[in-house]
Amino acid sequence: MFRNIKGQAGVLQILATALDHDRVAQAYLFHGIDGVGKFTTALYFGMALNCLAKSEFRPCGVCTSCRKFLALDHPDLIYIFPSSKLELSEEGEIKKSEQRQEYDAFIRNKIETPWVDYLFSSKVMIRRESIDWMIRRLNLSIYEANYRICIIENAELMNQESSNAFLRTLEESSVSTVIILLTERLSQLLPTIVSRCQPIYFHPVAPPVISDILVQKFNASPESARTASHIANGSVKRAIRLAQSDSSQLRDLAFQIFQMAAGDKELAFFASLRSPALKLTAEMVIELIKYVSLFVGDLNLVQAAPEQVVNIDKREYLLEQRKALPAAQAENCADQALNFTLAMEDLARKVYGNVNLQLVMLNLYLQLSKIFRG
Ligand SMILES: [Zn+2]
Numbered sequence: 001m002f003r004n005i006k007g008q009a010g011v012l013q014i015l016a017t018a019l020d021h022d023r024v025a026q027a028y029l030f031h032g033i034d035g036v037g038k039f040t041t042a043l044y045f046g047m048a049l050n051c052l053a054k055s056e057f058r059p060c061g062v063c064t065s066c067r068k069f070l071a072l073d074h075p076d077l078i079y080i081f082p083s084s085k086l087e088l089s090e091e092g093e094i095k096k097s098e099q100r101q102e103y104d105a106f107i108r109n110k111i112e113t114p115w116v117d118y119l120f121s122s123k124v125m126i127r128r129e130s131i132d133w134m135i136r137r138l139n140l141s142i143y144e145a146n147y148r149i150c151i152i153e154n155a156e157l158m159n160q161e162s163s164n165a166f167l168r169t170l171e172e173s174s175v176s177t178v179i180i181l182l183t184e185r186l187s188q189l190l191p192t193i194v195s196r197c198q199p200i201y202f203h204p205v206a207p208p209v210i211s212d213i214l215v216q217k218f219n220a221s222p223e224s225a226r227t228a229s230h231i232a233n234g235s236v237k238r239a240i241r242l243a244q245s246d247s248s249q250l251r252d253l254a255f256q257i258f259q260m261a262a263g264d265k266e267l268a269f270f271a272s273l274r275s276p277a278l279k280l281t282a283e284m285v286i287e288l289i290k291y292v293s294l295f296v297g298d299l300n301l302v303q304a305a306p307e308q309v310v311n312i313d314k315r316e317y318l319l320e321q322r323k324a325l326p327a328a329q330a331e332n333c334a335d336q337a338l339n340f341t342l343a344m345e346d347l348a349r350k351v352y353g354n355v356n357l358q359l360v361m362l363n364l365y366l367q368l369s370k371i372f373r374g
Pocket of ligand 1 (some may be wrong): 050051052053058059060061062063064065066067
């Protein structure tokens with residue numbers, strides 16, 4: 001089943017070697033951006049350590065042990081994640097039905113549609129109550145597994161109190177327990193925790209790998225898979241959401257802006273900005289910036305390297321525009337595209353800094369126009 005994890009060959013090699021030589025660390029720290037396979041890898045690793053199949057098939061995904069892991073329901077799997085307050089009993093039961101429902105909904109989402117971020121109704125963190133419950137479980141003997149597996153997701157969301165309690169556990173944990181911490185923000189963990197774990201870095205996933213996943217597993221069209229994979233910054237999770245969401249509308253909007261700039265339709269652009277139907281949010285503007293940047297990148301490549309074009313469905317239009325560029329613009333197209341990309345990265349940073357979004361859009365349009373008319 002490790003083959004289901006794409007784009008992390010280095011990580012899988014390290015873990016396979018540990019399994020083959022029976023040299024498993026007591027604590028691992030999987031770090032890397034969101035949506036690159038940290039949780040799945042942790043779960044499969046725990047499964048492999050407990051799988052009932054022959055060693056070369058582990059984890060098999062079908063034995064009773066594997067199935068319990070896949071359902072996140074193995075008695076020796078301790079899964080801790082940021083949640084709202086659960087008010088756990090001594091036995092780890094959630095007393096109130098509302099909290100119980102939220103917890104169950106989170107688990108269901110994690111199994112069925114893990115690329116969707118489940119939102120709790122109140123602020124989430126890894127609470128002392130969860131860590132205390134984990135400690136009580138670790139003090140009991142193992143039920144049925146070879147190794148007890150403890151996965152702590154978004155470990156950076158442990159507060160000071162939880163971190164200190166957890167640190168003591170880490171120092172005292174037994175050889176038959178494997179603790180796997182997952183984090184996007186290594187620097188926010190206590191150095192004393194980091195130094196007690198074997199760190200394993202998960203790279204951002206390459207666009208062609210993401211694109212294949214989207215086409216093969218999510219029935220995305222090659223066009224939307226290709227653009228989503230380039231916009232997602234290496235996160236499979238983000239790419240799936242992009243391919244499934246209405247972000248194709250944002251891409252259409254980006255294309256319209258590109259067309260307006262190419263056709264020198266400044267007034268039409270201003271009108272579209274003032275349209276009451278257009279309610280821009282910072283996230284939308286960032287995504288628009290990325291889509292427009294991809295179109296500009298393609299404009300540069302479409303003549304010399306058409307196979308590298310991301311927006312393959314717009315290739316002919318882009319080729320027409322490329323051929324129609326005035327000689328001076330055509331000559332400097334590569335430089336212009338690069339300058340545009342840099343200007344857009346700068347602009348995207350400003351969006352996070354709370355500037356007026358209309359001004360950002362205006363700036364985007366003016367920069368874009370320069371490509372066509374200098
Ligand atoms: Zn199995």
